[in-house]
Amino acid sequence: MPRFPLVPALVKNLFKRPLTNPFPAAHLPPSVGDALATPGAIKPPVPMPPGGRARVVYDPASCVGCQMCIKVCPAHAIEFVPGQKKVRLFRGGCIACGQCVEVCAKKSLSMDGQFLLADTNRFSDALVAK
Amino acid sequence: MSEKEITFSTTIGPTHPAFKEPIQLSFELHGEEIVAADFVPGQAHRGVEWMGMRRNPVQILYLAERICGICGVTHAMSFARAVEQIAGIEVPRRAHYLRSIACEWERIHSHLLWAGVAAHELGFDSLFYVAWQAREKVLDLMEDFTGSRVHYSTIAIGGVRRDLDDRVRKAMDETLAFYESVFEQLRRAFLEDDTVRLRCVGTGVLTAKEALELCAVGPTARASGIPWDVRQDHPYAAYAEVPVKAVLPDAYTGETHGDVYDRIVVRVFEILQSVQLLHQLLDQLPEGPINACPKPVALLMRLKKATGEAVGMHEAPRGEVSHYVRLAAAEAPLSWKVKASSYSNYMSWVPMLVGEQVADIPIIAASIDPCISCTDRVLVRKGGGSGGASSSGQVLTKADLTRLSVAKTRRLQASAAARAEVVR
Numbered sequence: 001m002p003r004f005p006l007v008p009a010l011v012k013n014l015f016k017r018p019l020t021n022p023f024p025a026a027h028l029p030p031s032v033g034d035a036l037a038t039p040g041a042i043k044p045p046v047p048m049p050p051g052g053r054a055r056v057v058y059d060p061a062s063c064v065g066c067q068m069c070i071k072v073c074p075a076h077a078i079e080f081v082p083g084q085k086k087v088r089l090f091r092g093g094c095i096a097c098g099q100c101v102e103v104c105a106k107k108s109l110s111m112d113g114q115f116l117l118a119d120t121n122r123f124s125d126a127l128v129a130k
Numbered sequence: 131m132s133e134k135e136i137t138f139s140t141t142i143g144p145t146h147p148a149f150k151e152p153i154q155l156s157f158e159l160h161g162e163e164i165v166a167a168d169f170v171p172g173q174a175h176r177g178v179e180w181m182g183m184r185r186n187p188v189q190i191l192y193l194a195e196r197i198c199g200i201c202g203v204t205h206a207m208s209f210a211r212a213v214e215q216i217a218g219i220e221v222p223r224r225a226h227y228l229r230s231i232a233c234e235w236e237r238i239h240s241h242l243l244w245a246g247v248a249a250h251e252l253g254f255d256s257l258f259y260v261a262w263q264a265r266e267k268v269l270d271l272m273e274d275f276t277g278s279r280v281h282y283s284t285i286a287i288g289g290v291r292r293d294l295d296d297r298v299r300k301a302m303d304e305t306l307a308f309y310e311s312v313f314e315q316l317r318r319a320f321l322e323d324d325t326v327r328l329r330c331v332g333t334g335v336l337t338a339k340e341a342l343e344l345c346a347v348g349p350t351a352r353a354s355g356i357p358w359d360v361r362q363d364h365p366y367a368a369y370a371e372v373p374v375k376a377v378l379p380d381a382y383t384g385e386t387h388g389d390v391y392d393r394i395v396v397r398v399f400e401i402l403q404s405v406q407l408l409h410q411l412l413d414q415l416p417e418g419p420i421n422a423c424p425k426p427v428a429l430l431m432r433l434k435k436a437t438g439e440a441v442g443m444h445e446a447p448r449g450e451v452s453h454y455v456r457l458a459a460a461e462a463p464l465s466w467k468v469k470a471s472s473y474s475n476y477m478s479w480v481p482m483l484v485g486e487q488v489a490d491i492p493i494i495a496a497s498i499d500p501c502i503s504c505t506d507r508v509l510v511r512k513g514g515g516s517g518g519a520s521s522s523g524q525v526l527t528k529a530d531l532t533r534l535s536v537a538k539t540r541r542l543q544a545s546a547a548a549r550a551e552v553v554r
């Protein structure tokens with residue numbers, strides 16, 4: 001007598017709702033452009049819990065140009081702008097480790113939980129914080 | 131030539147749907163049977179160590195973490211342990227416990243991931259979904275605990291970065307209860323199902339002698355009856371206070387065969403062991419500071435002055451990982467060498483595969499839980515290899531190519547001159 005212990009669970013699963021969040025949509029829309037323009041057509045992703053590490057936000061006004069963030073960044077994603085004594089952060093290279101946020105004594109760097117950052121140009125305004 | 135002697139050579143990879151990462155396996159086949167097997171790694175080399183030589187240890191830590199896309203603690207842990215030994219940093223007790231807690235959650239998630247992949251390689255996709263559905267809980271928990279689902283970045287040199295608050299502590303208790311409730315279902319689905327047994331019992335055998343000779347580590351070695359576990363043999367983090375005993379298949383099935391089935395047994399029961407360890411770790415969690423060097427500037431200064439060498443070891447879900455670090459009172463380390471667990475396990479593929487059938491290749495290859503991108507460092511093979519598919523087996527530099535090119539020109543010139551001589 002063959003044994004298939006998973007069968008009862010599989011039968012039960014037939015009547016359950018899918019566990020996966022259908023992000024960005026359950027099915028490919030006929031026109032991606034139309035779907036993007038229609039409000040509500042895009043299902044939101046599962047939100048990050050508090051303290052989740054994602055996009056780094058930079059506030060140049062409070063930055064004093066001490067360069068500590070550059071010293072701890074594993075990805076070499078931050079560069080110094082000598083003329084202005086400020087930094088420039090390339091989000092395309094950032095690995096969201098959060099070390100720069102912790103090290104900044106002036107709290108000029110923070111994380112805002114936004115993680116949908118895809119862009120076709122890695123130097124676009126959305127991907128360079130300055 | 132008798133029919134017995136006619137063999138076919140074939141290769142799988144470097145990129146192939148049966149493998150999640152690039153590696154090339156080459157085979158000599160007699161019909162469906164594998165007569166000889168070999169492999170050529172080195173297709174996923176990323177130069178991580180080279181990058182490390184240009185960074186300070188604080189930067190390397192999270193670079194090291196990204197060597198692996200599954201184990202988010204493993205490499206950071208080994209690297210931090212090596213650097214702490216060199217700089218003489220004493221990690222606080224609570225940090226040791228929090229590190230062990232992260233390690234055990236990671237083991238649960240990694241073994242469930244592997245179990246799903248193994249089921250998929252067997253063509254048993256419903257089991258794959260069941261395993262990965264269970265795995266989702268630990269990913270969510272780790273995201274809550276550390277801020278990220280996979281690359282936790284929670285280990286710091288000198289301790290850990292985030293403390294365990296009441297909210298996450300409660301989530302941990304709930305998740306442990308969840309795993310206790312689904313363990314029996316998972317155990318029965320993986321160990322009692324006839325589909326799994328048919329394909330895995332007696333397949334891909336690695337004897338204890340072969341495992342010892344080929345230096346296998348982790349669940350691959352333990353499934354062959356070798357009772358090795360870094361947590362047991364060289365206790366680190368909190369494992370001295372919460373002892374670990376290597377999980378061997380004979381404790382559950384009564385005997386050791388060293389086949390794919392035994393490797394499933396070891397991993398399934400290691401999930402249970404991790405759940406039990408987590409209960410103990412959480413119950414005994416001491417109060418106190420979580421980082422010996424919370425000030426980054428002071429830490430960077432201290433590491434810049436440190437001199438010496440050390441090896442940091444850690445029992446990753448796949449076996450022992452070691453990082454060799456040498457600091458010489460400079461910004462960047464003088465040397466950094468990473469040995470991932472799969473590096474020690476690759477060689478056991480050869481005895482496992484010989485004598486098996488082509489259809490068993492995916493599950494046998496997956497049974498050591500290879501992490502190919504972790505393993506690929508620099509590949510230099512001297513004098514050409516015997517491996518079927520590797521062309522010359524050598525890495526040629528630009529200078530080598532120039533030399534070869536010049537030699538060829540000379541050869542052609544000489545033969546052209548010789549031809550001219552004959553004509554004349």
Ligand code: SF4
Nearest residue numbers: 063064066067069104
């Ligand atoms: S650490 Fe803070 S203050 Fe210093 S350069 Fe970076 S952003 Fe500016």
Ligand code: SF4
Nearest residue numbers: 073094095097098100
């Ligand atoms: S989060 Fe990490 S990788 Fe990203 S900019 Fe800051 S230090 Fe660099």
